[in-house]
Amino acid sequence: MKLTHIFAVLLIYLAQGAIGTTDPNDFRILTDFRNGLENPDLLKWPGSGDDPCGPPAWPHVFCSNGRVTQIQVQGVGLKGPLPHNFNQLDKLQNLGLQRNHFNGDLPSFSGLSNLQYAYLDYNDFDTIPSDFFNGLRNVRVLALDDNPFNKTYGWSIPSDLAESTQLVNFSCSNCNIVGEIPDFFGGFRSLNMLRLSSNKLSGEIPSSFRGSTLHVLLLNDQEGGGLSGSIDIIATMLELTQVWLHGNQFTGSIPGNIGSLTSLKELNLNRNRLVGLIPKGLSDLNLESLNLDNNMFMGPVPQFKSAKVSYDSNSFCESNPGGQCAPQVSALLDFLHDLNYPEKLISRWTGNDPCEGPWWGISCNSKNEVSIINLKNLGLEGTLSPSLADLPSLLEIHLEGNYLHGVVPTDLTLLTSLRLLNLSGNNFDPPVPVFKNGVTVVVSGNPKLDPSSPPYVGPPVRPSPNEPPSNGADSSARKGSGSNSHTNVYNEPKSRVVAIILSAVAVSAFLAVVLIVVYCLKKRKQTQKKPRGGIVITPPKELPNSHNEVKIEIIDALSSFEAQNNSYNTNPTTNNNTRVIEVENLVFSIDVIRKATNDFRKENEIGRGGFGVVYKGELENGTKIAVKRTEAGPVCNKASNEFRTEISVLSEVRHRHLVSLLGYSVGGNEMLLVYEYMSQGALSRHLFHWRRLNLEPLDWEKRVCIALDVARGVEYLHNLGHQTFIHRDLKSANILLDDDFRAKVSDFGLVKLALDSERSVATRLAGTFGYLSPEYAVTGKITTKVDVFSFGVVLLELLTGLAALDERRSEEKRYLAEWFWGIKSNRGALIDSVDPALDAKEDVHESIYVVAELAGHCTARDPSNRPDMGHAVNVLTRLVEKWKPYEETERFCDDDVIGDTSLGLPQLLKGWQEEGDTRDFSGASKPPGMPDSFRSADAR
Ligand SMILES: *[C@@H]1O[C@H](CO)[C@@H](O)[C@H](O)[C@H]1NC(C)=O
Ligand SMILES: *[C@@H]1O[C@H](CO)[C@@H](O)[C@H](O)[C@H]1NC(C)=O
Ligand SMILES: *[C@@H]1O[C@H](CO)[C@@H](O)[C@H](O)[C@H]1NC(C)=O
Numbered sequence: 001m002k003l004t005h006i007f008a009v010l011l012i013y014l015a016q017g018a019i020g021t022t023d024p025n026d027f028r029i030l031t032d033f034r035n036g037l038e039n040p041d042l043l044k045w046p047g048s049g050d051d052p053c054g055p056p057a058w059p060h061v062f063c064s065n066g067r068v069t070q071i072q073v074q075g076v077g078l079k080g081p082l083p084h085n086f087n088q089l090d091k092l093q094n095l096g097l098q099r100n101h102f103n104g105d106l107p108s109f110s111g112l113s114n115l116q117y118a119y120l121d122y123n124d125f126d127t128i129p130s131d132f133f134n135g136l137r138n139v140r141v142l143a144l145d146d147n148p149f150n151k152t153y154g155w156s157i158p159s160d161l162a163e164s165t166q167l168v169n170f171s172c173s174n175c176n177i178v179g180e181i182p183d184f185f186g187g188f189r190s191l192n193m194l195r196l197s198s199n200k201l202s203g204e205i206p207s208s209f210r211g212s213t214l215h216v217l218l219l220n221d222q223e224g225g226g227l228s229g230s231i232d233i234i235a236t237m238l239e240l241t242q243v244w245l246h247g248n249q250f251t252g253s254i255p256g257n258i259g260s261l262t263s264l265k266e267l268n269l270n271r272n273r274l275v276g277l278i279p280k281g282l283s284d285l286n287l288e289s290l291n292l293d294n295n296m297f298m299g300p301v302p303q304f305k306s307a308k309v310s311y312d313s314n315s316f317c318e319s320n321p322g323g324q325c326a327p328q329v330s331a332l333l334d335f336l337h338d339l340n341y342p343e344k345l346i347s348r349w350t351g352n353d354p355c356e357g358p359w360w361g362i363s364c365n366s367k368n369e370v371s372i373i374n375l376k377n378l379g380l381e382g383t384l385s386p387s388l389a390d391l392p393s394l395l396e397i398h399l400e401g402n403y404l405h406g407v408v409p410t411d412l413t414l415l416t417s418l419r420l421l422n423l424s425g426n427n428f429d430p431p432v433p434v435f436k437n438g439v440t441v442v443v444s445g446n447p448k449l450d451p452s453s454p455p456y457v458g459p460p461v462r463p464s465p466n467e468p469p470s471n472g473a474d475s476s477a478r479k480g481s482g483s484n485s486h487t488n489v490y491n492e493p494k495s496r497v498v499a500i501i502l503s504a505v506a507v508s509a510f511l512a513v514v515l516i517v518v519y520c521l522k523k524r525k526q527t528q529k530k531p532r533g534g535i536v537i538t539p540p541k542e543l544p545n546s547h548n549e550v551k552i553e554i555i556d557a558l559s560s561f562e563a564q565n566n567s568y569n570t571n572p573t574t575n576n577n578t579r580v581i582e583v584e585n586l587v588f589s590i591d592v593i594r595k596a597t598n599d600f601r602k603e604n605e606i607g608r609g610g611f612g613v614v615y616k617g618e619l620e621n622g623t624k625i626a627v628k629r630t631e632a633g634p635v636c637n638k639a640s641n642e643f644r645t646e647i648s649v650l651s652e653v654r655h656r657h658l659v660s661l662l663g664y665s666v667g668g669n670e671m672l673l674v675y676e677y678m679s680q681g682a683l684s685r686h687l688f689h690w691r692r693l694n695l696e697p698l699d700w701e702k703r704v705c706i707a708l709d710v711a712r713g714v715e716y717l718h719n720l721g722h723q724t725f726i727h728r729d730l731k732s733a734n735i736l737l738d739d740d741f742r743a744k745v746s747d748f749g750l751v752k753l754a755l756d757s758e759r760s761v762a763t764r765l766a767g768t769f770g771y772l773s774p775e776y777a778v779t780g781k782i783t784t785k786v787d788v789f790s791f792g793v794v795l796l797e798l799l800t801g802l803a804a805l806d807e808r809r810s811e812e813k814r815y816l817a818e819w820f821w822g823i824k825s826n827r828g829a830l831i832d833s834v835d836p837a838l839d840a841k842e843d844v845h846e847s848i849y850v851v852a853e854l855a856g857h858c859t860a861r862d863p864s865n866r867p868d869m870g871h872a873v874n875v876l877t878r879l880v881e882k883w884k885p886y887e888e889t890e891r892f893c894d895d896d897v898i899g900d901t902s903l904g905l906p907q908l909l910k911g912w913q914e915e916g917d918t919r920d921f922s923g924a925s926k927p928p929g930m931p932d933s934f935r936s937a938d939a940r
Pocket of ligand 1: 130154
């Protein structure tokens with residue numbers, strides 16, 4: 001090549017760069033990009049004659065030599081799809097599309113080999129193509145979080161990504177990934193952060209992660225079961241600083257060498273099924289935060305060195321850090337260790353005295369020394385620990401019919417009082433040590449010790465952790481030799497597993513909320529972002545920065561029921577099975593709310609819920625309101641989705657037994673929901689705290705009436721037109737009472753919209769411990785029967801005056817529902833258990849039996865055995881009618897005295913609009929022109 005030629009090429013090259021002739025194809029794609037948007041004006045791009053690469057270059061666009069290398073539009077508020085040929089911008093290096101409303105199909109990025117940074121997070125892309133990652137050879141950062149990719153079936157990370165070996169950060173939390181974590185992540189040498197929180201991942205952490213140099217690993221909160229297996233591999237990733245594994249199904253113990261993670265700052269292991277003792281390596285780590293809640297850890301609570309530690313809801317022998325377990329407990333825990341901490345035992349072997357409380361299979365002598373261990377036919381796997389030699393008072397050890405192997409420890413011959421060691425039907429190895437005379441050692445049925453025994457059959461294959469535990473006794477069937485005559489023998493595997501998982505859920509709901517709020521607060525600092533349009537609700541366009549906008553007419557209209565048809569603008573349309581509701585006219589001015597609540601003064605606080613603080617207030621026109629306030633701004637998807645769900649649900653749901661939403665307000669950094677005020681507060685106050693609060697205890701009639709109100713409210717939710725709403729968090733704290741002690745159900749923050757086609761939906765676990773139905777706790781699958789169960793628990797509370805869960809109660813009575821399963825068929829025990837505050841006389845016994853029977857029916861373990869809410873309404877209605885003639889207060893429990901507001905708000909409004917009706921609507925009767933089919937099921 002001649003020098004002049006090279007020079008000429010160079011000139012053209014420079015000229016392009018300097019004068020900025022944009023590559024025509026890049027130009028075309030930018031134009032397509034602009035034309036595809038609903039709000040292209042926000043780009044402030046000049047007319048099409050101008051050159052994108054400039055000079056000056058268009059806003060948000062960066063070029064090199066006439067080729068587009070960067071587009072940076074984060075947080076601009078753009079809405080619309082990307083052009084399908086987007087990957088022809090093949091000189092693209094850095095793409096910042098995060099925090100917009102891009103939607104539709106995400107185009108393939110296949111072949112964008114220069115791309116290094118791609119931020120697509122916080123958008124609304126509906127699908128991701130399977131060749132998206134193809135050929136992204138140089139990509140370093142891929143951020144895809146918070147996009148509803150392939151929502152219905154989810155998507156799994158394609159293997160193409162394995163070629164992106166330069167990857168430093170990959171994050172895709174909350175983006176519907178299913179399947180297992182791909183192996184190749186473990187092989188990326190430069191990978192620094194892997195964030196896959198809140199997806200639907202299953203399986204184990206791949207073994208390829210051994211020795212990985214990851215710093216940040218976030219795998220928490222997988223829906224639909226979650227990740228499983230051991231967490232041992234974590235201890236091999238020596239550079240880890242932040243590890244979130246909470247909200248999964250990890251099993252096994254914390255690895256003893258976890259102390260090698262000297263860079264670790266944050267470790268969340270809460271809400272798993274981890275067992276065993278806390279290793280010293282962990283307690284000696286100097287972490288900023290450590291969360292061990294809701295597992296099944298045992299033994300002593302060590303003296304942690306970490307700044308912030310939480311270890312609630314475990315099975316520690318002693319709650320004081322640094323305390324010791326009693327010697328008998330230590331010996332038994334070592335014994336459990338060698339049996340791999342079977343879940344069925346560890347939930348029952350709690351406390352620091354095996355002779356006190358329900359230590360399954362343990363009996364003691366009069367001196368409170370362990371004398372009998374009876375653990376036959378439990379499917380125990382592992383070896384027999386020599387630690388039993390530390391229980392010198394032992395007389396009998398029954399371990400027949402398990403899957404134990406290894407040798408029988410010689411130490412056991414030191415047990416001086418021992419008379420029987422039954423090891424029949426296991427797989428022990430020879431030799432059997434020589435015991436002194438008078439000790440019966442049974443080894444029949446151990447193939448290696450007893451040639452006459454049938455060949456050994458190993459333990460059954462365990463169900464995958466994503467499936468609910470099987471119903472039968474999982475092991476005792478094997479040898480058919482077990483007689484479960486001993487009273488202390490564990491024989492109800494299912495309820496036990498449920499109890500364990502339930503306890504794993506206790507603090508977690510609360511924690512999740514705290515995490516979300518913390519997360520939101522953090523997020524908010526990063527960017528002040530406008531509220532996003534969601535698929536559930538289109539928020540008012542003019543809302544964002546206008547804190548002081550006064551739109552109070554609607555409120556006055558609602559609170560005084562002066563219908564003003566032109567101020568309502570609801571527009572229910574159906575779109576992809578999702579109801580889109582315009583709720584802009586429910587907007588309140590923040591100043592009005594501030595004034596009503598005395599600027600959120602402490603004295604006005606009436607409660608705290610998962611969502612925030614509730615204040616009481618009074619509007620200028622005298623209407624009493626309750627305001628639910630959260631500090632977290634709508635920047636955070638999770639909280640704002642919950643917020644929108646609540647608005648959409650509440651504005652759609654209107655019923656005399658459901659607390660009404662009057663309006664809402666969204667400021668830059670807070671969200672407020674305005675409800676009708678319920679003067680008597682929560683039912684829980686009247687059931688459990690009446691003494692302290694100086695209230696009258698509720699009499700039986702009031703209780704039945706409240707139960708009926710609640711049943712009607714929930715029934716309405718379940719059968720709202722064509723849709724089913726599930727409350728998910730029904731409990732006495734969410735049942736509010738008005739002046740007349742009529743009940744309304746509140747707190748729909750957790751409601752999940754169930755589509756007709758999908759009667760059961762897998763959801764992230766939400767709800768309150770004690771009210772959670774077993775199948776929901778185990779599988780996360782939600783149906784209306786979840787609410788029926790919770791309703792049954794509320795009935796039990798009404799009956800007994802006992803809270804659904806009280807840690808201070810004895811073990812058997814701790815979970816009201818579980819305890820009730822045991823006594824429900826015994827009428828005497830039933831009457832004994834009735835709330836003494838009721839002072840129940842003979843004449844109400846019959847009605848108590850009816851309610852108890854209904855409660856038993858509703859809390860049936862198998863959801864298919866629970867009735868629907870309609871049945872509960874019928875049963876309770878009959879009950880009320882029965883005693884009605886004897887009631888002097890005739891209006892008592894009669895629904896007709898309250899106006900029928902059981903129509904959905906949009907329907908009400910539609911009705912008014914169609915009628916052009918501006919008359920005073922007192923809320924007392926069916927609006928004119930409403931077809932009967934709009935009436936709720938409750939109106940019969
Ligand atoms: C997501 O869904 C789209 C459209 O249904 C499909 O073509 C695509 O392959 C899916 N993506 C993945 C990664 O499976
Ligand atoms: C990757 O993520 C980590 C942790 O969030 C962050 O500190 C780091 O700056 C990111 N690296 C790049 C290249 O963006
Ligand atoms: C030992 O267990 C086996 C199997 O349950 C039983 O048949 C046998 O009677 C037991 N022996 C003694 C001495 O208890």
